[in-house]
Amino acid sequence: MNSDRLFGVVVILGALAYAAGALQIQTSFMSDPVGSKTFPLVLAGVAVICGLIMIFRPEADPDWPGLATLGSLAISVIVMVGYAYAIKPLGFMLPTALCAAILSFQISPRAVPSALTGVGLSVGLFIVFKFALGLGLQPFPKGWF
Amino acid sequence: MDLLANLALGFSVALSPFTLFLAVVGCFLGTIIGALPGLGPSNGVAILIPLAFSLGLDATSSLVLMTSVYYGAMYGGRISSILLNIPGDEPALMTTLDGYPMAKAGRAGDALVLSGFASFFGALFATIGLMLLAPILSRIAYQFGPAEYFALYLLAFSTLGGIASSNQAKAALASCIGLGIAMIGLDNQTGMPRLTGGNLHLLDGIDFLVAIVGLFAVAEVFIFIESHGRGSSIGVKLDKVTLPVRELVRGIGTMIRCSVIGFIAGVLPGAGASLGSFLAYVAEKKWRGGESSGFGKGNPQGVIAPEAGNNSAAGGALVPMLTLGVPGSGTTAVLLALLMTLNITPGPTLFTDRPEVVWGLIASLLIANFVLLAMNVPLVKIFVKILTVPAWVLLPGVMMISFVGIFSLTGSYFDLLLMIVFGIIGWLFRKLNIPTVPIILGILLGKHMEDALRRAMILSDGDWTYLFSSGIAIGLWAFAVLGFVAPLFLRHLIKKPQAVSD
Structure with missing residues (x-):
């Protein structure tokens, strides 16, 4: 239970950091409708959802080694x-x-x-x-x- | 007769003495890798790619060598499943269910011979299927534009996350991580660096081989360190090997049914060999009368079914990999990495631009299959000896080969450190029950998936409905959603059999 919850939090923090990094991407004069930021931001969004699911619907803990x-x-x-x-x-x-x-x-x-x-x-x-x-x-x- | 002309071309490549030699070497190495407990097709092929690459072979030769290793490892995997109850990888799990009870009952030889023939039949069926289906599919694939490709990549991730894993959220997360890693490096369209954190080593992006070797091979070493190599050398003795003719004849129907099921499962992008062997086993159990059939207690048909399904799926997985560039399993993801390293772009154009690569490969697979049958039935005793290699020699060896492979490929200590990091991630994810194959798939396909999306949007000038503008695209989207959501409801109906414990 707790392992999944903890990891879910780590995932969300990681995804937010990733999104923050994606917003910093410099764009150049050549640009397309999607741009270089959209895809990474969508990925971060999906990862946040996955992290939330892991927090709210965790699986049983694995056997951690001693x-x-x-x-x-x-x-x-x-x-x-x-x-x-x-x-x-x-x-x-x-x-x-x-x-x-x-x-x-x-x-x-x-x-x-x-x-x-x-x-x-x-x-x-x-x-x-x-x-x-x-x-x-x-x-x-x-x-x- | 296009097919015959193509096959003639293929055999003219495959029957050259050097290619033939590579196929035999590949089969031999592959069977050893498959037989070694804890090493399966994916990590076996993964640690050999950097070495094969630094040998400087041409594209066809490397491809023949590595696919022979792949087929060989699929064959060899049954040896450790049957004798040690240790599956080398996930698809081999089904073989342990009846193979190990048979071995405990003193019929290890029979189990090995029957499964050897089943593997041969499954692989032969799949290779012929590949030969017939791939050219047709490659013709259809010509109609694929960026919108269709984007939907296809999505389908691969969703079937991988839906059917092939037990927790959708975790599989989706793994896909996101892989895709996210693929974004690191220079942007293809604008040429600006993305998400590198200013690190010069990351400008080229993260080499997928580093990730593959880390996640598959190094993580395996950590798993063994954690278990201190327990349960790795207690096994069942193999006395004599005879040919159980009657059971083989009785098993022909099983082989045909399971090869068909396995092939279909293999062709589905993202589903792969685990699904093939699982479906083949479950279906055959139903066919033979459910619980009363003696499946799970050492029924020979229970060894034949998953091996035929497994090997057939392995060949089937090559169909979407070669024609569309979308791998159907973990190991074909590794083979896709090999193609990309060799600068071969899989897809419909491969069949017209480089027919000698495709048909040479198919012909080599046909030859490799016969070589493997010879190696795995009369000579199986040699490979059984390999099982006695203890974990404390094997795993450090795997580690050193991984290091040297990556080092000789890139020559940079940064990549070695990255490989160790991926190893730790792989170990942690295995503990947390997060699949690692979607990460590999994400790293391999990430750039292509994003490019497909961006190109589609350039074509339509930013109109999102363009993604659903063709029949093929809508169909792929529908299957993607279905493949991801349906297992949620089916999970109660189909339960995976548990491994046999002593």
């Missing part, structure tokens, strides 16, 4: 964001091994299999990407070898 699981989800997100920034400067091998190992550990918390998974995926995928698919990946940071 704090520990939310923690491991948060860790996974942080690791992925770090990976997104690391893959260019640090090359493919090291970040991939680390990131895959941590993700594997979040799914099944056993240190040795996770570490092996990380290293195995890093080496295996690199070979596939580089030699079978011919992608231009940098294995290690520039200047190491």
